[in-house]
Amino acid sequence: MATHWLEKNVPSSWLEAARNGDLAELRRRRTPEQYRAWYPAFADSGLVVPSWPTKYGGLGVSEEVAQVVNEVTSAVGLVRLNVIGLGLAGPTLLSLGSEEQRERFLLPLVRNDEIWCQLFSEPGAGSDLASLATRASREGDCWVLNGQKVWSSFAHEARFGLTLARTNPRLPKHKGITFFITDLNAPGVTVRPLRKMSGDSEFNEVFLDDVQVPDSNRVGDVGDGWRVALQTLSHERTMLSGAGSGMRDRTSGRSIERVLQLALAGAGQADSPWMEPGVRQRLATLWIEETVLRLTNLRASQARQRGEQAGAEGSIKKLFQSEHNQRLQECALDLLGARALAWHEDDNDAGRVVFGFLRSRGDTIAGGTSEIQRNVLGERILGLPKDPYDLRDVPWNELPR
Numbered sequence: 156m157a158t159h160w161l162e163k164n165v166p167s168s169w170l171e172a173a174r175n176g177d178l179a180e181l182r183r184r185r186t187p188e189q190y191r192a193w194y195p196a197f198a199d200s201g202l203v204v205p206s207w208p209t210k211y212g213g214l215g216v217s218e219e220v221a222q223v224v225n226e227v228t229s230a231v232g233l234v235r236l237n238v239i240g241l242g243l244a245g246p247t248l249l250s251l252g253s254e255e256q257r258e259r260f261l262l263p264l265v266r267n268d269e270i271w272c273q274l275f276s277e278p279g280a281g282s283d284l285a286s287l288a289t290r291a292s293r294e295g296d297c298w299v300l301n302g303q304k305v306w307s308s309f310a311h312e313a314r315f316g317l318t319l320a321r322t323n324p325r326l327p328k329h330k331g332i333t334f335f336i337t338d339l340n341a342p343g344v345t346v347r348p349l350r351k352m353s354g355d356s357e358f359n360e361v362f363l364d365d366v367q368v369p370d371s372n373r374v375g376d377v378g379d380g381w382r383v384a385l386q387t388l389s390h391e392r393t394m395l396s397g398a399g400s401g402m403r404d405r406t407s408g409r410s411i412e413r414v415l416q417l418a419l420a421g422a423g424q425a426d427s428p429w430m431e432p433g434v435r436q437r438l439a440t441l442w443i444e445e446t447v448l449r450l451t452n453l454r455a456s457q458a459r460q461r462g463e464q465a466g467a468e469g470s471i472k473k474l475f476q477s478e479h480n481q482r483l484q485e486c487a488l489d490l491l492g493a494r495a496l497a498w499h500e501d502d503n504d505a506g507r508v509v510f511g512f513l514r515s516r517g518d519t520i521a522g523g524t525s526e527i528q529r530n531v532l533g534e535r536i537l538g539l540p541k542d543p544y545d546l547r548d549v550p551w552n553e554l555p556r
């Protein structure tokens with residue numbers, strides 16, 4: 156069904172470039188503006204979120220079938236837009252949002268008509284997210300939010316933000332938090348882009364000054380925001396652990412297939428990197444890691460389908476994927492040799508590899524650092540003792556700062 160839809164609805168010139176594996180040509184034939192204009196047709200087909208119920212834009216199929224659909228659409232270069240909307244906001248609203256919220260937000264989210272971001276981290280609350288200081292006070296039917304968020308990916312394009320705010324500072328830090336949906340067009344929201352070392356501005360600082368959020372945009376009960384946030388963070392780890400890159404290039408760089416193509420270019424010539432056993436060994440290790448990751452993700456998605464809650468194993472996938480991807484992008488960079496230091500402006504491919512390498516450095520920080528994932532694994536899987544400085548029972552307003 157998916158293949159039939161693709162043949163009928165995707166411009167043939169895009170299909171041709173994608174099937175030839177020529178991403179540079181695909182980018183020439185399909186500008187971001189053209190893709191965004193065409194994208195609602197993709198969304199309306201149900202192929203963007205196949206496992207979601209039909210009334211929210213999906214096809215209502217099992218996770219296993221959805222995975223096959225995703226592979227078919229990815230293979231022809233149909234990337235999904237609104238990653239935080241699809242990966243974090245949608246799943247959180249599907250499981251813990253109200254019916255009214257699902258009806259209001261999910262369809263425009265799938266169509267990329269309304270982009271989402273995640274307003275969790277703050278200058279003083281990253282790894283220790285529960286110590287966050289943004290305040291929300293009740294005023295009639297609204298909440299008034301004041302505070303600062305940081306590292307908010309895509310906030311400069313977003314209409315809505317998943318927001319954590321403190322509604323009771325007298326309770327221990329995990330207990331006085333409430334989860335809201337903030338309209339970034341509301342008065343009092345200021346978004347300031349931050350520049351990354353890769354040169355682009357993917358994330359932002361967001362200032363909230365007396366921003367009004369209607370109570371109908373509260374997700375879960377007052378004071379129960381940490382429980383909702385844990386769900387969002389679990390979806391985030393699933394999203395960041397990928398499903399094996401397949402034909403697709405990653406947000407942070409090249410897929411294993413493309414790195415193999417780079418290595419194979421010029422194979423047979425004496426100076427080809429492919430002729431070096433060390434390079435082949437490295438590529439084989441990366442390919443094995445990729446396969447292990449894909450199978451682990453498959454097992455986790457089958458467990459989800461059986462209704463089992465994702466536990467600490469989400470941290471294994473996130474930790475492994477982010478460190479594996481850094482090794483993969485480093486390998487791609489090494490294969491470029493001197494071209495990675497200076498390249499001709501038409502050499503789009505070299506530019507993308509260097510960008511991917513720089514972007515991948517953030518993988519072990521975003522969504523919880525590798526140190527934090529190791530703490531989680533140490534405590535919950537290996538049964539090691541908890542952090543001796545754990546202040547989880549101290550009221551938030553008495554915490555040392």
Ligand SMILES: Cc1cc2nc3c(=O)[nH]c(=O)nc-3n(C[C@H](O)[C@H](O)[C@H](O)COP(=O)(O)OP(=O)(O)OC[C@H]3O[C@@H](n4cnc5c(N)ncnc54)[C@H](O)[C@@H]3O)c2cc1C
Pocket residue numbers: 272273274275276277278280281282283305306307308309358517518520521522523524525526527530
């Ligand atoms: C590319 C990218 C995109 C992001 N997008 C978003 C977003 O959209 N929304 C959002 O809310 N946030 C986002 N973040 C923020 C991210 O979640 C935080 O950067 C991350 O949780 C770490 O927090 P921090 O930067 O405050 O570092 P800190 O918490 O200050 O940590 C500094 C260092 O100390 C270590 N450390 C801290 N505590 C411990 C401990 N208990 N044990 C051992 N080591 C410890 C950390 O591992 C790290 O090395 C993004 C980050 C990146 C890099």
